[in-house]
Amino acid sequence: xxxxxxxxxxxxKCTLTFGDIYGxxxxxxxxxxxxxxxxxxxxxxxxxxxxxxxxxxxxxxSLPFLLFAFVxxxxxxVEVTAVEPExxxxxxxxxxxxxxxxxxxx
Numbered sequence: 001x002x003x004x005x006x007x008x009x010x011x012x013k014c015t016l017t018f019g020d021i022y023g024x025x026x027x028x029x030x031x032x033x034x035x036x037x038x039x040x041x042x043x044x045x046x047x048x049x050x051x052x053x054x055x056x057x058x059x060x061x062s063l064p065f066l067l068f069a070f071v072x073x074x075x076x077x078v079e080v081t082a083v084e085p086e087x088x089x090x091x092x093x094x095x096x097x098x099x100x101x102x103x104x105x106x
Contacts, residue, residue: 009083016077024069031062 035058042051 009085011081011083013079013081014074014077015079016074020077021070021073024066024073028062028066031058035059 035055038058039051039055042048042054
């Protein structure tokens with residue numbers, strides 16, 4: 001119960017928007033298209049196995065970097081702020097009222 005009281009003193013808010021990761025998505029799509037172009041070029045040169053290997057290698061090497069970029073961007077947009085005791089009680093009352101209203105609406 002004491003741990004719950006400590007958690008009520010803080011508010012966690014995520015401020016991530018699509019615009020924050022838009023550049024990362026565009027760059028990764030560019031990497032994918034370049035790897036596909038290289039694969040098509042290698043397949044056209046009677047080397048289909050090298051073409052598939054090129055795509056697989058680029059995907060396997062780029063996915064961890066993409067995941068790292070997304071996770072660090074997300075963590076940079078998580079805000080933890082302290083809430084004053086009277087504000088946290090008002091928020092808890094508001095949350096209870098809104099949940100009751102949503103239950104009544106359904």
